[in-house]
Amino acid sequence: MGLLSLVHIFALCVSLFASGVFSAFGYTSSGGNFIIDAGSANPLIFSVSQSSCDIRSIKYRGTELQYGPQGTHINSGLGSATVSVNLIAGKYIKVTCVTSTLTHYLVVRQGDSSIFLATYITAQPSIGELRFIARLLPDKLPNEHPFGVVSTTSGSSSTVEGSDVFVVNGQTRSKFYSSNRFIDQDAHCVFGGSDLMHVCILTPQQESSSGGPFFRDINTNNAGASTNLYNYMNSGHTQTEPYRMGLHGPYIMTFSRSGIPSVRTADVSFFAELGITGFVPNSARGTVSGTASGVASGMQGVVHWFNPTAQYWTKTASNGGFTSPPMKPGTYTMVLYQTEFKIATSTVTVHAGGRTTVNIAGTVQPTNRRTLWQIGVYDGQPTGFRNADKFLRMHPSDSRMAPWGPLTYAVGSSPLSDFPMAQFQSVNSPTTIRFNLGSAPGQATLRIATTLAFAGSRPQVVVNGWTGPASPAPTKIDSRGVTRGAYRGHGEVYDVVIPAGRLVQGQNTVEIRSISGSSGATFLGPNFIYDAVELFTV
Incomplete structure (x- = not known):
């Protein structure tokens, strides 16, 4: 009898002694894989490659969920790794996968229909992203939660942008449209079947990720061949700060028959018992x-x-x-x-x-400032502007979008939706603001607060025919933004000083244009996103 078989029998005996009832909890080895049984009431059995760390099979309640041609894995698969397995305290099974710069852990807790995961890195992966991706069968798990079909790209007829924005039944869809702010993140899931089988990812914290509370990234995507469930930890998608090394996680892949779990009830404190590199207990x-x-x-x-x-x-x-x-x-x-x-x-x-x-x-407006008018609010989002209610879940070119313009906004009479959420250099520049003043104010300042800029785009204004100076170039973010449903960048605020005499009593006109050192066709070209626009004097 082999050593692994003896270990498996020992695991079963320990489980039997501890619980007083029969349990299948344990692991064995077969065909170059570790076969792990969580011993749960709704059986969860999965296999992990002993050479690559890929999950090659996931059976929940006897149903195979794993997409065959590709595994479930970290990054795009490690290729090769040193893979070991341990039984800990008779109630945890830990798989450890080690490469020169990464250690990946898969843990099951006896009786729990979940795989607990954590990934420790000392260098950013060569593919440029640190992500966990479960590749699952679309006939078993075709649906996505919480945002539905916006990221289901199966059945696409064409692409709008690159290779990641698709047209399905006349609507633009992308895996990027499944994103949610980190601070709002709860369970994101794929599901299906007569008993609404759910597979969900929970991230109790993202302390080693980058981007802050408002960062968002890909969560789910039914791509046709496979339904993909992600936990993105580091990526170049609108990256605003350096990547963090160390332990990412724990995070959890849960399996349930119909319910959706909540991160608020997730408990990973038992990781303190497992010898996980980089894990810091609450104590x-x-x-x-x-x-x-x-x-x-x-x-x-x-x-x-x-x-x-x-x-x-x-x-x-x-x-x-x-x-x-x-x-x-x-x-x-x-x-x-x-x-x-x-x-x-x-x-x-x-x-x-x-x-x-x-x-x-904190403060937004000093007490010595007199606001003449303001469009929007200082909240770091394009709240209330045209198409701000749509862009998170569709491409700017989608037919469901309201026309982008160029638009004219009349202070005091136009609805906020007459002001565009984004200024595209090749689509809707300039945006015109018309307003009346009871008297000439002398020197004034036009403040343009933005949330994100792409391809060096920033505002330049023309006030009653006077052309203001070119704004300084924004900090470069090497990633598309609004066309992927993203708006969070460095949040540049531009103050344009308007000399005395340029604003007059009566009607005035301000044009805001998008300028940059770049060019591009339609929505793919330089653009920036508005937060608020304010005219004030001091």
Whole structure:
């Protein structure tokens, strides 16, 4: 009898002794794979390649869910890895896959229909992305939650952009349209069958990812050949900060018959028992508490902490109070947002086992400023502007979009939807603003707050025929934005000083144009996204 068979029998005996009932919990070896049985009431049995770490089979309640030609794996598959398996405390099975720069863990807990995962890296993967992808059978799991068919690209007739935006039944669809802000992330799932079998990903925290609370990335995609379920941890999709190394996770792939789990009930504290490289238990962490002030009424306050190794966030209560998640010790930049618009920055140091108390106060508009008019709100989003209610789930060229213009907005009479959420250099430039002033204000400032720029796009204004200076180039983000349903970038704010005499009593006209050092056809060319536009004097 082989060593693995003896280990398997030992696992079964330990399980039997511990629970007092029969359980199939355990593992064995067959055909170059580790076969792992979670011993759950709704049976979950999966196989992991001993040479590559790919999951080659996933059977839930006796139904095979794994797409055959490709595995479920980290990145696009490790190719080769040193793969080992251990039984821990009689109730956990841990698979460890090791390469020169990455260690990937797959863990089952006895009786739980879930695969718990974690990935430790010392270098960004050569493919440029750190992601976990489950490739599953579309005839068993055709549907996507929570956003439905917007990211189902099966049956496409053509592409709109590159190889990742498709046309299906006259509608644009893309895997990018399945995204959700990290701060809002709960379960994202694929599901189907008569008993609505669900396979879901839960991410209790993204402390080693990059991008902050408002970052969003691909979650699901029924691509036709396979239905894909993702956990993106590092990617170049509208990347705004360096990648973080260390332990990513734990994260969880859950299997259920009909219900959708919630990240709020996910417990990964048992990872402290498993010898996971980089895992820091709550007992070795600290918290930050305090009160945030200065957030406008009706907007959400968000506090964000980050340093080169970790990131955390929390929403404030109605009275401004907040308490951070358990954080790794260290010194952090601390930011207060009004929804997504940064209004304060400070620093704080977190100590293991300690609770630091610190308050943070922000402001958007100094008290000595007199606003003549404002279009939109300072919330870090294109809230209320034309097509802002659609772009997260479809391409700007989609026929369901309202016409982009060029548009004219009349201050005091036009609805907010007459102002475009994005300024495309080749599509709707310029946007014209008309307004009346009771008297000439002298020198004034036109503030244009943006959320994201692509291909160097930034505003240049013409005021009653006077051409303002070219705005400085934005910080480059090497990724498409609005055409992938993204709007979060560096949030450049441009102040254009309008000399005295240029604004007059009566009717005035401001044109805002998109300029850049680049060119491009239609929506693929340079563009920026609006947050708010304000004319004020000091």
